[in-house]
Each structure stands twice: as C-alpha cells, then as structure tokens.
Amino acid sequence: MTAANRPTNAFYAQSGGVTAVINTSACGVIETARRHPERIGKVFAGRNGIIGALTEDLIDTSLESDADIARLRHTPGGAFGSCRYKLKGIDEHRAQYERLIEVFRAHDIGYFFYNGGNDSMDTAWKVSQLSERLGYPLVCVGIPKTVDNDLPHTDSCPGFGSVAKYVATSIREAGYDVASMARTSTRIFVMEVMGRHAGWITAACGLASEAEGEPPHILLLPEVPFDEARFLARVKDCVQRHEYCTIAVSEGLQDARGNFLSDMGTRDAFGHAQLGGVGQIIAQLIKDKLGYKYHWALADYLQRSARHIASKTDAEQAYALGRAAVELALAGRNAVMPGIVRLADAPYRWEIGVADLKDVANVERKMPSDFISEDGFHITDKCRRYLQPLIGGEDYPPYRDGLPDYVRLKNVSVPRKLGEFKV
Amino acid sequence: MTAANRPTNAFYAQSGGVTAVINTSACGVIETARRHPERIGKVFAGRNGIIGALTEDLIDTSLESDADIARLRHTPGGAFGSCRYKLKGIDEHRAQYERLIEVFRAHDIGYFFYNGGNDSMDTAWKVSQLSERLGYPLVCVGIPKTVDNDLPHTDSCPGFGSVAKYVATSIREAGYDVASMARTSTRIFVMEVMGRHAGWITAACGLASEAEGEPPHILLLPEVPFDEARFLARVKDCVQRHEYCTIAVSEGLQDARGNFLSDMGTRDAFGHAQLGGVGQIIAQLIKDKLGYKYHWALADYLQRSARHIASKTDAEQAYALGRAAVELALAGRNAVMPGIVRLADAPYRWEIGVADLKDVANVERKMPSDFISEDGFHITDKCRRYLQPLIGGEDYPPYRDGLPDYVRLKNVSVPRKLGEFKV
Numbered sequence: 001m002t003a004a005n006r007p008t009n010a011f012y013a014q015s016g017g018v019t020a021v022i023n024t025s026a027c028g029v030i031e032t033a034r035r036h037p038e039r040i041g042k043v044f045a046g047r048n049g050i051i052g053a054l055t056e057d058l059i060d061t062s063l064e065s066d067a068d069i070a071r072l073r074h075t076p077g078g079a080f081g082s083c084r085y086k087l088k089g090i091d092e093h094r095a096q097y098e099r100l101i102e103v104f105r106a107h108d109i110g111y112f113f114y115n116g117g118n119d120s121m122d123t124a125w126k127v128s129q130l131s132e133r134l135g136y137p138l139v140c141v142g143i144p145k146t147v148d149n150d151l152p153h154t155d156s157c158p159g160f161g162s163v164a165k166y167v168a169t170s171i172r173e174a175g176y177d178v179a180s181m182a183r184t185s186t187r188i189f190v191m192e193v194m195g196r197h198a199g200w201i202t203a204a205c206g207l208a209s210e211a212e213g214e215p216p217h218i219l220l221l222p223e224v225p226f227d228e229a230r231f232l233a234r235v236k237d238c239v240q241r242h243e244y245c246t247i248a249v250s251e252g253l254q255d256a257r258g259n260f261l262s263d264m265g266t267r268d269a270f271g272h273a274q275l276g277g278v279g280q281i282i283a284q285l286i287k288d289k290l291g292y293k294y295h296w297a298l299a300d301y302l303q304r305s306a307r308h309i310a311s312k313t314d315a316e317q318a319y320a321l322g323r324a325a326v327e328l329a330l331a332g333r334n335a336v337m338p339g340i341v342r343l344a345d346a347p348y349r350w351e352i353g354v355a356d357l358k359d360v361a362n363v364e365r366k367m368p369s370d371f372i373s374e375d376g377f378h379i380t381d382k383c384r385r386y387l388q389p390l391i392g393g394e395d396y397p398p399y400r401d402g403l404p405d406y407v408r409l410k411n412v413s414v415p416r417k418l419g420e421f422k423v
Numbered sequence: 424m425t426a427a428n429r430p431t432n433a434f435y436a437q438s439g440g441v442t443a444v445i446n447t448s449a450c451g452v453i454e455t456a457r458r459h460p461e462r463i464g465k466v467f468a469g470r471n472g473i474i475g476a477l478t479e480d481l482i483d484t485s486l487e488s489d490a491d492i493a494r495l496r497h498t499p500g501g502a503f504g505s506c507r508y509k510l511k512g513i514d515e516h517r518a519q520y521e522r523l524i525e526v527f528r529a530h531d532i533g534y535f536f537y538n539g540g541n542d543s544m545d546t547a548w549k550v551s552q553l554s555e556r557l558g559y560p561l562v563c564v565g566i567p568k569t570v571d572n573d574l575p576h577t578d579s580c581p582g583f584g585s586v587a588k589y590v591a592t593s594i595r596e597a598g599y600d601v602a603s604m605a606r607t608s609t610r611i612f613v614m615e616v617m618g619r620h621a622g623w624i625t626a627a628c629g630l631a632s633e634a635e636g637e638p639p640h641i642l643l644l645p646e647v648p649f650d651e652a653r654f655l656a657r658v659k660d661c662v663q664r665h666e667y668c669t670i671a672v673s674e675g676l677q678d679a680r681g682n683f684l685s686d687m688g689t690r691d692a693f694g695h696a697q698l699g700g701v702g703q704i705i706a707q708l709i710k711d712k713l714g715y716k717y718h719w720a721l722a723d724y725l726q727r728s729a730r731h732i733a734s735k736t737d738a739e740q741a742y743a744l745g746r747a748a749v750e751l752a753l754a755g756r757n758a759v760m761p762g763i764v765r766l767a768d769a770p771y772r773w774e775i776g777v778a779d780l781k782d783v784a785n786v787e788r789k790m791p792s793d794f795i796s797e798d799g800f801h802i803t804d805k806c807r808r809y810l811q812p813l814i815g816g817e818d819y820p821p822y823r824d825g826l827p828d829y830v831r832l833k834n835v836s837v838p839r840k841l842g843e844f845k846v
Contacts, residue, residue, distance in 0.1 A: 018603045020596075048606045077599025083607040168826055173443075173728035176500025176829060180441045183471045184506040189724060208826060300720035301612060305596035308732055311825065391825035402734065402814035403591055403631060406599060 007039055008110025010329075011053060012061075013046030014145075015085075015116035015123065018078035019159030020166075020307040021318035022145045025115050026079060027072040028322025029143070030061055034069075039330055044107060044414055049083035050114070050123055054096060054423045056103050058414040071407035073319065074397035076307035079409050082116075085423070087123045090133055099421050100127065101136040106417045111139050111329045115322075117146030117157070118362055121337060125357035128335035141325040142337035142357050145318075147304045149200040152365045153355035154339025158321060159304065161314030161390035164204030166306040167193050167248070168391060170299065172208035175215030175246045178295070182244035188235070188286050188294035189246045191216075192279030194303060196252035199223050199367050201303070204387055205248035206379040215246035220282065222252035223367055224376035226261060232289050234377060239292060253278050308404050312393025313348070324352045348389030430462055431533030433752075434476060435484075436469030437568075438508075438539030438546065441501035442582030443589075443730040444741035445568045448538050449502060450495040451745025452566070453484055457492075462753055467530060467837055472506035473537070473546050477519065477846045479526050481837040494830035496742065497820035499730035502832050505539075508846070510546045513556055522844050523550065524559045529840040534562050534752045538745075540569030540580070541785055544760060548780035551758035564748040565760035565780050568741075570727045572623040575788045576778035577762025581744060582727065584737030584813035587627030589729040590616050590671070591814060593722065595631035598638030598669050601718070605667035611658070611709050611717035612669045614639075615702030617726060619675035622646050622790050624726070627810055628671035629802040638669035643705065645675035646790055647799040649684060655712050657800060662715060676701050731827050735816025736771070747775045771812030 012029050014022055026045075033040040045059040046052025052059070059080055061069070072079055090097050103109075114124035121142045128140035144151050149160035171191050178189040195201040199221035206219050217238045220226065238245040253261045262278040283294040317340055324338035337360050341353035371383035379387075397404040435452050437445055449468075456463040468482040469475025475482070482503055484492070495502055513520050526532075537547035544565045551563035567574050572583035594614050601612040618624040622644035629642050640661045643649065661668040676684045685701040706717040740763055747761035760783050764776035794806035802810075820827040 014603070018600055051607065075599065076596050077601075078603035081606055082603045084604075085607060165825055169731050170725045170729070172826060172829070173499050173730060174724040176498065177441055177724045177728040178500075180437070180501030180505045181507075183504055184474065184508060191725075207824075295723050296721065297723035297725050298719065298721040299725070300718050301597040301600045302593045302614075302720050302722070302725075305600040306593070307596060308592050388824060393825065394819070394822055396817070396819070399817055401630075401811060402588055402816065403595060406595070 007037065007041045009041040009108050010043045010111035010113065011046060011104065011109045012043055012113040013049045013052055013115065014078040014080055014082045015049040015114060015120035016082060016145070017147065017304065018082050019145055019147050019304050020076045020162040020310045021158050021315050022115055023072040023075045023077065023079050024315050024318035025143050025145060025158060025322035027069060028319040029113055029326055030069050032323045032326040036326070036330060040111065041108065044109065045080035048081040049085060050087060051083045051085055051423055053100055053103055054421055056416050056418050056421070058107060059411045060414045063412045064409050068407050068409060073315070074307060074395070075406040076305040080411065086119050087126050089126065090129060097130060097134060101130060101134060102418060104136060104138060107414065110137060113141055113143055113325050113329070115143040115145050117148065117151060118364060121151070121357055122361035124337070125335065125361040128357055131334060139329045139332060139334045141329050141333065142360065143321055143325045144337060144339060147201065148195055148198055150198045150364045151360060152363045153337070153360050155342040155350065156317070156340050156390050158314060158318035160200060161311035162306065163194070163201055163303050164207070164387060165311040165391035166303050166309050167201055167205050167299065168207040169309060171205045171216045171246060171248055174297065175208065178215070178244045178246055185293060186295050187239055187244045187292040188283060190279045190283040190294060190296040191248050192251055192277045192296070192298050193248060195222065195250050197222060197364060199250050202248050202250040203367060203371060203379050203383055204391070207384065207387055207391065213242050216248045217242070217245050218247045218377045219379065220247060220249040220253050221372060221376070222250045222254060223372060225256040226253050227256070228285070232286070235286055236290055247282065249279050249282050251278055307397055307406070310395045311391045312395040313390055315395040317350070320352060328354065345385045345389065348392060430460065430464045432464040432531050433466045433534035433536065434469060434527065434532045435466055435536040436472045436475055436538065437501040437503055437505045438472040438537060438543035439505060439568070440570065440727065441505050442568055442570050442727050443499045443585040443733045444581050444738050445538055446495045446498045446500065446502050447738050447741035448566050448568060448581060448745035450492060451742040452536055452749055453492050455746045455749040459753060463534065464531065467532065468503035471504040472508060473510060474506045474508055474846055476523055476526055477844055479839050479841050479844070481530060482834045483837045486835045487832050491830050491832060497730060497818070498829040499728040503834065509542050510549050512549065513552060520553060520557060524553060524557060525841060527559060527561060530837065533560060536564055536566055536748050536752070538566040538568050540571065540574060541787060544574070544780055545784040548758065548784040551780055554757060562752045562755060562757045564752050564756065565783065566744055566748045567760055567762060570624065571618055571621055573621045573787045574783060575786045576760070576783050578765040578773065579740070579763050579813050581737060581741035583623060584734035585729065586617070586624055586726050587630070587810060588734040588814035589726050589732050590614070590624055590628050590722065591630040592732060594628045594639045594669060594671055597720065598631065601638070601667045601669055608716060609718050610662055610667045610715040611706060613702045613706040613717060613719040614671050615674055615700045615719070615721050616671060618645065618673050620645060620787060622673050625671050625673040626790060626794060626802050626806055627814070630807065630810055630814065636665050639671045640665070640668050641670045641800045642802065643670065643672040643676050644795060644799070645673045645677060646795060648679040649676050650679070651708070655709070658709055659713055670705065672702050672705050674701055730820055730829070733818045734814045735818040736813055738818040740773070743775060751777065768808045768812065771815060
C-alpha cells in the first residue's frame with residue numbers, strides 16, 4: 001500500500017529519552033520533505049511524541065524558516081517535546097487507533113515518521129498496521145534513536161556515538177586531573193554513566209585507554225556481575241602500580257543475584273531510600289575498605305545532551321537516517337526502519353539498510369560477550385574496532401557569546417479541528 | 424635583589440587543584456624560558472609542587488621536545504603533579520627553608536615559579552623571602568591559577584573561564600533535554616558545581632539563561648543562605664510557568680546558620696554518613712515536597728579538566744601569565760604575581776598587571792553582592808558583563824581517533840645530589 005500521489009502532509013515525532021542528535025534526524029526529515037513539495041505538503045510535528053497525535057496537539061513546522069530548521073541539525077534535546085508513552089495493541093485499545101485515524105484524516109496526514117528507541121519502534125510498528133488493518137492509507141517509517149545503542153538490525157544507533165565521544169573524552173580528561181592529585185590527595189575517580197541494561201556506554205569509556213596503565217583502569221559493566229573482593233583487589237593493585245585508579249561504572253551494575261547495586265534498600269536517618277547513584281556506592285566502598293580518598297562524577301543528562309562534543313559520524317548518520325526515512329516513505333515502504341550497515345571498520349565505511357519494524361520492535365541488542373575482556377574489567381580489541389569509528393570526527397555547533405548557539409523553534413500549534421481525547 | 428646575570432636554572436611547580444589550563448601556563452613558562460638561554464639554563468619542574476623541591480624530586484623539562492612542550496598548551500591536569508601542602512613560616516620551620524636553599528644551590532636554581540591559588544601564593548610569598556632573610560639569591564614569581572576565581576589583585580584567574588564555559592554550556596544543553604521530557608517525565612534537573620566558598624562557578628551557570636524563562640531558572644549560591652520555603656515556592660512557580668525547572672547549586676550551599684547542606688549528619692542503614700552531594704539533597708527535597716521527578720548531575724572533576732571546551736580567553740590569559748612570570752623574573756622582580764587587568768568589558772580588552780605576593784597570599788576575593796539578583800536566585804546584569812568575556816572564544820585541542828590528543832611528558836628525574844628529607 002502506498003501513499004496517494006497527490007501531496008499529503010507528514011507527521012513526525014520524537015519519543016523516549018532525547019539525545020544530542022535526535023534533532024539532527026528531525027532536520028533530515030524536514031529538509032528532505034521540503035525538497036518534495038509535489039509529494040509532501042506540510043510536516044506536522046507531534047508535540048510530545050505520539051501523545052501529540054492522540055491529542056491533536058500538532059506543531060506546524062512549515063512556519064519555521066529554512067535557517068532555523070538548519071539550526072536544528074546542531075541543537076540537542078527534542079525540539080518538539082518527547083514522551084514516554086506506549087500504545088497498546090489495536091485489539092486491546094481500538095479507540096486509540098480510531099482516534100489516530102481521525103486526527104490524521106482531519107489534517108490530511110499520509111506519512112508517519114517516529115523517531116525513537118525500542119519502545120518507540122513498537123509504537124511505529126503498531127501505527128504501521130493502520131493501513132492494512134483499518135484501511136487508512138498511511139506510510140509509516142521508524143527512525144532509530146537511542147543512546148543505549150541497543151536496537152537490533154542497525155550497526156549503531158544515532159545518539160550513541162556522541163555519548164560515547166563525550167564519556168570517553170570526559171574520563172580521559174578526569175584521568176589527567178586525578179593523576180596530578182594522586183600523590184598527595186585524591187587517588188580514586190569514579191564516573192557513573194547511563195545504560196541500565198547494556199554496557200555500551202560504559203564500554204565506550206574504555207576507548208580513552210589506549211595503552212596498559214592509561215585511564216580508565218576499570219570498567220564496571222552491567223553484563224558482568226559485581227564481585228566486591230575481586231574488584232577491590234584490582235583497585236588496590238592499580239593504585240600500587242599507577243598511584244591512582246579511575247573507574248567507569250554503569251548505572252545498571254548488578255550483583256551476582258541480579259540486584260541493582262543502586263537499589264540496596266538502605267535508608268537514611270529520615271527513612272528515605274538511599275539516594276546515591278552506584279558511582280557513589282562504588283567510591284565509598286573503596287574508601288571504606290581501602291582508605292583511598294575519592295572523587296566521583298555523575299554525568300546524567302549532560303552525557304546525552306552534549307551536542308558541543310558530538311561525534312561527526314553520529315551526526316551524519318542521524319541526518320542520513322532522517323533523510324532515508326522520507327525517501328523510503330516516498331517509495332511507499334510502509335513498516336520499515338532505515339538502519340546503519342557497516343561495510344568496513346578501518347577506514348570506516350557504512351551505508352543505509354532497511355529493516356522491518358516488526359523485527360526491531362521491543363528487541364534489545366546486548367553487547368556481545370567477546371567485546372568484554374576475560375577478567376570482565378575492560379573491553380577487547382574487537383570491541384574497540386567496533387566502537388572506534390562511531391566517535392570519529394568533530395561536529396562543533398556555532399557559538400555566540402561563548403556558548404553554543406542552539407535554536408528554539410517557534411512551535412506554533414496547528415489549529416485544532418476535533419474534540420478532546422484523553423490519553 | 425636580582426638573579427645573577429650568568430644563566431641559572433629555573434624551578435617551576437604546580438600546586439592545588441589542577442585546571443584545564445594550568446599546563447597552558449606551564450607551556451608559557453617553559454617556552455619563554457627557552458627563548459632566553461643567555462639568562463635561564465634548564466627549567467626543572469617540581470614533582471608534586473613544593474614537595475618536589477623539598478624532596479629534591481625534580482623533573483628535567485629540557486629533555487622534552489619543543490613539540491611536546493607545545494602540546495602542553497592544550498593538555499588538562501597538572502603535567503608535573505600537584506600537591507596540597509602548605510609551608511610554615513620561616514621562623515616556625517627554618518629547616519624547611521634551609522633545605523630549599525640546599526636543593527636550589529645543588530641544582531643552581533636562581534628562579535622560582537609557583538603556579539597556584541591562595542595557599543600556593545602563600546607558599547610563593549614565603550619562598551620569595553629566602554633572598555632577603557636567608558641570603559640565597561632567588562627571584563620568586565607566583566602565577567595565578569584557580570577555578571574558584573577567588574584570588575585578589577587579578578580581574579580573573581586562569582582556569583575559571585574554562586570551568587565557566589563548561590558549566591554554562593552543560594546546563595544549557597541539559598536544559599534542552601529536560602524541556603523535551605518535562606511533559607511526561609522529568610521536570611527537575613539539578614547540577615552541582617564546585618566553589619565551596621565563593622559562588623563564581625554557580626554564577627557562571629547563569630550565563631546560559633539569556634532571557635526570562637530560559638534555563639537555568641534558579642542558582643543556589645553559597646553567598647545566599649538557603650531558605651527552603653522560598654526555594655520550593657520558586658521551583659513550583661517555575662514548573663507551573665515553564666513546565667520544568669533547572670537548578671545550578673554550589674557544593675558550598677549553606678543554611679541560615681552557616682552549616683553546609685551537604686553535611687547534614689544523616690546516616691544510612693549501615694551507619695555511614697549520608698554520601699549525597701548537595702545536588703542530590705536539593706533534588707530529593709523537591710521530590711519529597713512537590714512530587715516532581717528529577718535528574719541530577721555532579722560534574723566534579725569533569726568541570727575543571729574539560730579542556731575540550733576551554734575558553735579561548737582563558738587559555739590565552741593562562742599562557743600570557745606564564746610568559747609574563749618569566750619576563751618579570753628576568754627583570755629581577757621578586758615576590759610578585761602577574762595578574763589580569765581589565766580595560767573594557769565589551770569589546771573585552773585586558774592587559775597584564777603586577778601584584779605583590781604579600782597582598783595576594785591567603786586573601787579570598789568574594790563575589791560582590793551587586794552581582795547577585797535581589798531575590799538571591801540569579802545573577803545581575805553587572806555580573807553578566809563581568810563574566811561574559813571570560814568564556815569568550817573556543818580553543819579546541821587537536822583530536823586523534825575521535826578523542827582529544829593530550830600529551831604525557833617523559834618526566835625524567837634530575838639525578839639526586841643530596842640526602843633524603845622528610846616532608
């Protein structure tokens with residue numbers, strides 16, 4: 001089933017945790033759509049993802065200048081608002097789908113682009129069934145995005161390369177700092193990074209260590225159950241050899257029974273759950289057991305919004321996937337997601353491939369076990385070969401008055417034509 | 424008293440917390456010294472600051488290539504190791520000073536350069552008395568360095584501008600992230616920054632907010648006693664108006680009685696002191712009292728080692744002050760510190776001035792009260808005019824394989840000529 005050949009409007013929305021380059025994909029979608037006025041009318045962005053479609057809360061991107069849309073390319077966050085909201089299946093909640101059709105029909109929407117991770121590709125897949133199951137002519141294409149790098153059927157996910165570059169740079173820089181202070185002050189530095197279920201981001205920290213003894217010295221991956229005694233022995237050995245020890249730890253670090261270390265059930269004097277991230281827990285453990293002074297950092301949102309140090313490769317792929325999504329839609333390819341196909345590691349070469357949404361939705365790609373060193377505390381050369389190209393190249397935003405000059409779009413609402421709908 | 428006109432060697436050392444640009448000053452010192460072989464022999468770096476002098480642990484920088492010294496300019500951390508160590512007065516601990524003279528004489532050292540903050544300028548000032556009080560011919564010059572920006576007699580301190588640029592950029596970027604997520608998930612973002620006694624770094628976060636409603640919405644400065652009720656009311660109002668609220672908080676935030684909020688004396692179930700930084704305490708307070716979901720970040724060492732986003736102005740000043748220190752020493756100016764004199768705010772113009780070490784040592788420069796907005800939650804335009812030029816310009820390091828390419832010097836020790844000395 002293909003979209004009508006008369007121009008119809010497009011819906012685009014962002015979903016899940018945002019990244020440094022999800023707007024780069026948005027830029028790719030909108031700029032490509034603008035080059036095809038004979039096929040695509042306006043691009044309406046959903047305010048806060050699929051919720052914008054359900055509540056008829058649409059943004060008219062045609063009111064944004066070409067220059068402002070171009071600035072989206074280097075602006076972090078999600079310009080149209082994101083959401084964490086999962087559609088139920090058509091049979092479970094048919095009214096939602098009928099509402100979507102009502103909104104799409106009211107605004108003459110023939111193309112649907114959904115930009116997100118695992119859950120979002122599930123939403124996209126469900127929406128892609130509208131045409132076949134409910135007879136509304138819609139071409140639906142997913143656009144991958146996730147800092148967690150855990151989508152299948154794409155060699156990497158836009159957003160991940162930039163986080164990887166940020167965390168590897170940050171822990172390298174902090175390593176130079178701690179090395180200076182170790183003799184008379186701080187010997188331990190712990191940085192906690194994202195990735196609750198998969199260790200891709202923690203693994204990326206390992207890129208900063210190019211030779212024996214270079215920080216980070218230890219990676220604590222969620223794939224490797226935490227063994228306190230082995231870990232402490234390794235820290236002690238590292239300090240004895242190098243005077244200091246830097247550690248990257250995944251927020252999702254688990255013990256041998258599969259419990260998150262960050263969820264230790266401890267309570268403060270007021271009965272509050274212990275708030276500390278796992279980075280703090282690990283650092284304090286070292287202090288308690290080995291006596292070393294520590295510092296720790298929690299990068300949190302800084303890591304996934306750090307557009308100022310985005311990977312050029314990542315930004316190029318984010319844009320290319322947005323563009324490819326529109327091209328696939330114009331070719332009438334419903335229920336697909338463009339992805340990255342790696343052709344060679346070094347020099348890195350890649351091209352765009354196409355996956356079926358039904359194969360992508362809700363499937364998590366774990367880190368292969370041969371990416372983790374035998375002792376469990378670092379990455380292998382194979383992992384390094386995979387990760388290296390993803391952080392390649394710099395793609396600096398423009399600066400104004402000493403700060404990155406990011407765009408805030410006007411985000412004018414499309415006048416509503418329908419009644420309210422409760423989500 | 425001036426140094427002898429025959430060439431003598433120079434001692435250079437780094438002290439206190441390191442910064443993104445302390446090595447830039449080191450580069451300025453060494454490159455300038457190398458241009459004056461008729462006056463300065465070798466530059467010996469103290470390994471770990473003044474401790475290197477006391478223990479005769481010297482590094483022969485003449486064994487480093489010109490190219491590697493040039494790379495110091497863009498390498499964070501302290502290349503020769505830093506220390507937190509305060510010399511006692513000559514009358515209190517004369518043996519230390521006699522040891523210094525013994526080491527300086529053994530290695531024919533006629534110039535002494537000490538690169539650091541308040542405590543370090545105290546050390547430099549004490550060493551500068553060697554010539555007058557103990558008759559050893561030495562020219563001693565301090566070189567300012569501190570992310571805390573709290574040295575007097577210099578308009579700004581190298582290291583601060585780069586931290587300021589990092590924190591303002593980071594909280595701007597995180598603001599774009601939270602704005603995207605606010606409607607269906609996280610409404611609060613708290614970033615904890617350094618500056619235990621003075622709010623300069625917290626104030627710098629305010630630069631990211633250029634118009635009403637732009638993040639960061641609230642700054643919690645150590646100069647303003649924390650008032651829970653007023654703060655919570657402000658957060659609630661901000662969320663009601665803008666859907667979200669981003670907050671920068673100083674690690675040194677205090678309550679009305681002058682107690683650090685980070686030192687609340689709370690204990691976890693194991694009896695450990697509550698580990699959380701003040702950022703977490705503030706975020707959890709909002710969650711408990713207002714119910715908003717939060718994220719928080721602790722930049723810690725990342726902020727002061729972030730050479731990848733150094734301020735060009737800061738790097739230029741750091742280099743210029745290192746160069747000026749050598750030029751002052753060559754002019755026989757003992758017991759001084761070059762500093763920054765501001766000539767104009769916009770366009771920013773500055774020149775090098777000279778202060779007496781005795782006026783700098785141990786004096787902390789507080790943030791002026793007219794830099795803080797009347798409600799205590801933000802900065803004034805006057806503060807903005809002061810801060811703005813300090814983050815001006817980008818000074819990117821070179822990259823290799825996707826990461827900043829920082830130098831590790833060989834740091835070859837100068838052969839010892841003397842016996843041991845306990846510090």
